[in-house]
Amino acid sequence: MSERKIALTEKELIEKYKLNEEEQKYLLPLMVEIENAVKRHLTGLQ
Amino acid sequence: MSNLQQERNQLLLDIWEGRKPKRVPVTAMVSLEYALQYKGYSLFCELYSPKHCFEAADEMASLINSDNLPVMPETMAAVHRYSMNRHMVPGKDGFFQHPNYSPMEFAEYPRLIEDPVKFWAQVIRPRIFGILEEDPQYGELRLAMANKVVSEKYIGMGTPELVEKYERTNIEAVALLSLAPYDYIADVFRSFTDICIDIRRRPEWVLDACEAMLVLWKGVLENVQPVPGKINTVTLPLHMAPYMNRRNFDKFYFPSFKKLIQMIQDHGFHAVIYCEENWDPHLEALNDLPGRVHIGFEKADPKKVVETLDKRHIISHFFDTHILRSATPGQVSDEVKKLLDIVAVNGNYIFAPNKPCLVLGDARIENIQAMVETALEYGVY
Numbered sequence: 001m002s003e004r005k006i007a008l009t010e011k012e013l014i015e016k017y018k019l020n021e022e023e024q025k026y027l028l029p030l031m032v033e034i035e036n037a038v039k040r041h042l043t044g045l046q
Numbered sequence: 047m048s049n050l051q052q053e054r055n056q057l058l059l060d061i062w063e064g065r066k067p068k069r070v071p072v073t074a075m076v077s078l079e080y081a082l083q084y085k086g087y088s089l090f091c092e093l094y095s096p097k098h099c100f101e102a103a104d105e106m107a108s109l110i111n112s113d114n115l116p117v118m119p120e121t122m123a124a125v126h127r128y129s130m131n132r133h134m135v136p137g138k139d140g141f142f143q144h145p146n147y148s149p150m151e152f153a154e155y156p157r158l159i160e161d162p163v164k165f166w167a168q169v170i171r172p173r174i175f176g177i178l179e180e181d182p183q184y185g186e187l188r189l190a191m192a193n194k195v196v197s198e199k200y201i202g203m204g205t206p207e208l209v210e211k212y213e214r215t216n217i218e219a220v221a222l223l224s225l226a227p228y229d230y231i232a233d234v235f236r237s238f239t240d241i242c243i244d245i246r247r248r249p250e251w252v253l254d255a256c257e258a259m260l261v262l263w264k265g266v267l268e269n270v271q272p273v274p275g276k277i278n279t280v281t282l283p284l285h286m287a288p289y290m291n292r293r294n295f296d297k298f299y300f301p302s303f304k305k306l307i308q309m310i311q312d313h314g315f316h317a318v319i320y321c322e323e324n325w326d327p328h329l330e331a332l333n334d335l336p337g338r339v340h341i342g343f344e345k346a347d348p349k350k351v352v353e354t355l356d357k358r359h360i361i362s363h364f365f366d367t368h369i370l371r372s373a374t375p376g377q378v379s380d381e382v383k384k385l386l387d388i389v390a391v392n393g394n395y396i397f398a399p400n401k402p403c404l405v406l407g408d409a410r411i412e413n414i415q416a417m418v419e420t421a422l423e424y425g426v427y
Contacts, residue, residue, distance in 0.1 A: 006184070017127060026091060026092065026093075031128055037191045041187065042184070
């Protein structure tokens with residue numbers, strides 16, 4: 001299994017989670033926020 | 047705190063302390079999905095918007111005058127999606143369901159029995175949460191961050207704000223959602239169907255696993271802090287007992303369940319159990335539970351419950367929600383009165399529908415209102 005990127009882009013999240021148009025309105029921004037929070041946390045640790 | 051909120055709290059306090067309250071406390075249970083659909087929102091779209099969820103729950107509270115808040119605005123649906131939770135999967139309509147999924151193999155019972163906490167954390171969780179399997183290094187961090195990000199969205203527009211705005215009862219605090227040991231194995235580790243086979247193939251493994259679940263719950267209970275000044279409850283929806291004959295119930299289900307209830311009470315919490323489906327064959331066993339337990343019933347015969355159950359227990363639910371779909375408000379009102387005549391006799395009954403209104407088709411709003419208003423008026427002692 002290939003290593004997961006620290007933070008996926010919007011496009012990658014849409015593809016990975018198969019988000020339909022409706023889900024892209026509110027769910028996608030939440031997922032982006034989670035990815036960024038993980039990235040900030042890990043960057044802060046380095 | 048307003049007078050109305052104080053009065054509502056007093057009703058529940060009286061019941062928990064064994065006194066007959068001024069009237070039957072009246073609760074309604076409506077899902078957030080119902081509330082969103084009522085406003086014309088989509089379960090694929092606004093379900094993931096805390097602002098819209100709050101609006102929808104606010105509107106339901108303005109329409110339904112129950113003693114409790116009928117709809118809680120918080121949902122972790124986005125976390126379920128992000129974490130790829132195989133126990134909470136959206137259906138074609140966007141409504142989340144718990145599928146009959148078995149993350150544990152039959153041959154793994156000995157590992158579960160040997161160290162249930164380690165087995166749960168290291169083996170089962172990654173099979174349930176896809177994000178842990180996909181990213182062994184940072185999966186737990188991702189799950190924690192997902193919970194944090196989503197929870198923080200509800201700060202300032204969550205249950206506490208609506209409870210205050212609509213003066214609803216706030217004397218109870220749900221400290222924990224738990225499960226009877228046998229149900230926990232069926233729900234989380236095996237599946238409803240697999241465990242029914244397991245008790246025939248290796249009954250001693252299932253019995254030992256039920257005891258192991260007590261070890262797991264003991265650890266959880268020791269880490270839960272009660273909220274000061276509240277009636278701190280541990281809620282247990284009970285699943286499997288109605289599908290068991292008396293012999294199997296007595297052997298596999300009840301002993302560890304009774305120990306868990308005792309453990310909950312020993313840790314200073316009040317147990318709230320909900321008997322799904324029909325518990326008529328097992329009613330007498332409930333008298334063996336220690337202390338005062340709040341027992342909700344979905345399909346048990348209310349008359350039989352009142353006759354059989356020890357009066358120290360609190361009883362609730364019973365009201366059949368099917369009638370809310372298509373009856374008239376007058377017919378609903380008549381059914382509420384019929385039920386109250388049977389169950390509101392000893393001062394230990396809390397009115398509630400027998401299951402939540404999950405989706406818009408489950409109930410007409412005017413019928414929910416008639417149900418609540420009738421119970422409020424007719425439930426005065």
